[in-house]
Amino acid sequence: MKVKILRRGFVSAISLGAVFLAVAVPVGLTQPSGVTVTPLAPVAQFDEIHSKAMSDEWQAQIKTQGVSDLHVVEVTIQPGGTIGWHHHVGPSFVVVKSGTATFYHGADPTCTPQVFPAGSSLFEPGGDVHIVRNEGSEPLVNVVVQLIPTGTPRLVVEPSPGNCPF
DSSP states (O other), rough: OOEEEOOOHHHHHHHHHHHHHHOOTTBBBBOEEEEEESSOOOEEOOOOOOEEEEEEEEEEEEEEESEEEEEEEEEEEEEEEEOEEEOOOOOOEEEEEEEEEEEEEEEEEOOOOOOEEETTTEEEETTTOOEOOOOOOOOOEEEEEEEEEEOOOOOOOOOOOSSSSS
């Protein structure tokens, strides 16, 4: 497996994150508010991956076709803020570093909140439409690791599915 680290400066990446958050969101889409995205490492690029791992009862498999980017970012959402309805093209591993994350899934007709306090973790499969909100009184900080096809955005903005009152 070939690993290539893209040489993108943190200043450029932070600037791009700020531009992402400053871009006007089309009508019908949720406007992000109180969100800062900070890269924790340069974007890593991987050729196709075909790997299996096993240990006793545990096993994992990953298979990609085409070149992939691996993003490691810290997402901070201020109290009352949201990243808006969105999905990711590939899988995401999320660790709640501090604060409390409240997730709502677009496919849930009852809009049931899933609450993740500091120290919690969750897996988001690619294509899962959801919204993350900080309904707490302190900043929410998540560390997110994502594997996506090279050239695709890390986050794809989605319209509200209409299942939640907000």
